[in-house]
Amino acid sequence: MREYSCFDILGPIMVGPSSSHTAGAVRLGRLARSIIGGLPEEVEILLHGSFAQTYRGHGTDLALIGGLLGFNTNDVRIRDSFSFAQSVGLKFRFISTDLGDGFHPNTVKFIVFTKNQEKLTITGSSIGGGNVVITEINGYEIKLKGDLPTIITTHQDVPGVISRVSGVLANYKINIAFMRVFRKEKRKLAQMIVETDEQVPQEIIEEILKLEPIVNVRFIEPA
Amino acid sequence: MNYISFGVITVHFRSVKELIHEAEKRSIKLSAVIKEMEVEVQEYSLEQIEQRMLEQWYVMKESAHIGLKEPKKSMGGLIGGEGKKLNEYRRGTKTLAGQEINKAVSRALAVAEVNASMGKIVAAPTAGSCGILPGVLLTVQEEFNIPDKEIVDALFTASGLGIIIAQRASISGAEGGCQAECGAAAAMAAAALVEVRGGSPAQAGHACAIALKNVLGLVCDPVAGLVEVPCAKRNALGASLALVVADMALAGIESVIPVDEVIISMGEVGRALPESLRETAQGGLANTPTGKELNEKFLRKCVCQS
Ligand code: SF4
Numbered sequence: 381m382r383e384y385s386c387f388d389i390l391g392p393i394m395v396g397p398s399s400s401h402t403a404g405a406v407r408l409g410r411l412a413r414s415i416i417g418g419l420p421e422e423v424e425i426l427l428h429g430s431f432a433q434t435y436r437g438h439g440t441d442l443a444l445i446g447g448l449l450g451f452n453t454n455d456v457r458i459r460d461s462f463s464f465a466q467s468v469g470l471k472f473r474f475i476s477t478d479l480g481d482g483f484h485p486n487t488v489k490f491i492v493f494t495k496n497q498e499k500l501t502i503t504g505s506s507i508g509g510g511n512v513v514i515t516e517i518n519g520y521e522i523k524l525k526g527d528l529p530t531i532i533t534t535h536q537d538v539p540g541v542i543s544r545v546s547g548v549l550a551n552y553k554i555n556i557a558f559m560r561v562f563r564k565e566k567r568k569l570a571q572m573i574v575e576t577d578e579q580v581p582q583e584i585i586e587e588i589l590k591l592e593p594i595v596n597v598r599f600i601e602p603a
Numbered sequence: 604m605n606y607i608s609f610g611v612i613t614v615h616f617r618s619v620k621e622l623i624h625e626a627e628k629r630s631i632k633l634s635a636v637i638k639e640m641e642v643e644v645q646e647y648s649l650e651q652i653e654q655r656m657l658e659q660w661y662v663m664k665e666s667a668h669i670g671l672k673e674p675k676k677s678m679g680g681l682i683g684g685e686g687k688k689l690n691e692y693r694r695g696t697k698t699l700a701g702q703e704i705n706k707a708v709s710r711a712l713a714v715a716e717v718n719a720s721m722g723k724i725v726a727a728p729t730a731g732s733c734g735i736l737p738g739v740l741l742t743v744q745e746e747f748n749i750p751d752k753e754i755v756d757a758l759f760t761a762s763g764l765g766i767i768i769a770q771r772a773s774i775s776g777a778e779g780g781c782q783a784e785c786g787a788a789a790a791m792a793a794a795a796l797v798e799v800r801g802g803s804p805a806q807a808g809h810a811c812a813i814a815l816k817n818v819l820g821l822v823c824d825p826v827a828g829l830v831e832v833p834c835a836k837r838n839a840l841g842a843s844l845a846l847v848v849a850d851m852a853l854a855g856i857e858s859v860i861p862v863d864e865v866i867i868s869m870g871e872v873g874r875a876l877p878e879s880l881r882e883t884a885q886g887g888l889a890n891t892p893t894g895k896e897l898n899e900k901f902l903r904k905c906v907c908q909s
Contacts, residue, residue: 508775
């Protein structure tokens, strides 16, 4: 049986109306922002399932934009996040769609154009009680819950990468809570997700980036 | 008080009976036992958890004030302003249900409306049922001049019982219907009220049991899938019910079926509910002609504006 805290029962403090359609949506937006590495230039947001049907009544659209702006789940500015987006020049568009079978009913896909004209796709779902999972980044299937500090690498799929990355973390006494590798094809590009117990400072991220097979590293703050 | 020696027991309260027994054996309040348990589980100090609960209490109060003073239309447009309406109606008149109940219900409605219009609330235990605890506790605080510290204790009592309900039954509409959301909130609130008014731990247990018994089978059937209709008015039900059963328990009325058995039965009833009555917006009020019409209107609105 699960061990509950009193604050699982009373709490969290949040902006309503729904933990899955509002609070979860804010967290998805925040995680997307973190993966992008800041505010995007432009974003197309595809809504699937229940998100597509009831997003307006739950403020899911305002919540997703609020998250992209970096707001927390208890930030009352979420209600007005569209005007905040306008004031910082974020262009966005919502499209109700059907992503197909096999997607959780509360799923969103971000198609992002970054300030450096990079195109990025991020898919995630709100799976209940404000919990979320990112399931895809740029065509790579992954699983990222975003409740711990997370490092995502893109690297050449060659032997030894995992131990070299974990070696760097061990040197700085950063404990790995969870680690998983995803790849589309053998010996091409792969992605690794490393969830850690501690925050990972920028210099460590840069050290990992210097490792030869590593193409790209992102650090995701817990949302 | 030695936490270590109670360590094994405190973390393992699995029934309200054990909780009550522990409190009565040591002649302390239920909230004292629950706070010990929380300190144990969370690895935070007593002061820290009390402070955190106090902050949540301030947010609860604020949400009630905002909802009564500046009501807003909900995101789906189905509700807004009902709490204020009832509050104005009850002022200076003799009402059928009496001042306390109408005060509590107007606050419960107000908080539910704040939630539905994207205001800040405390999930208690869920966002849909967030009006019940602030509604009744704010009212007893005003009527009986109760300091915040005692209300914070009552919130611990409420959440301790909520933990057992979550473990043995459910606190999710998708799992157990509205009996698990507004029903659980009413049961938690009833126990909290008994403690605030100086009732015994056993009386708090009876209040919790009687409240749950009265909502057994309550379905979750949100119109258009929104947390508006019937959610806000079920918060009114929960608040009034909590006050009534707390009075019953304080008068010495007992639940014939023990509270733990009631909780387990609520879980069983919840699992027996068809999926159409568990938050899917397929049955109950969502499936009435008006419910369906509102749903369609709402869907059209979504599509046109996007
Ligand atoms: S009807 Fe369903 S969504 Fe509404 S408050 Fe009850 S359990 Fe929550």
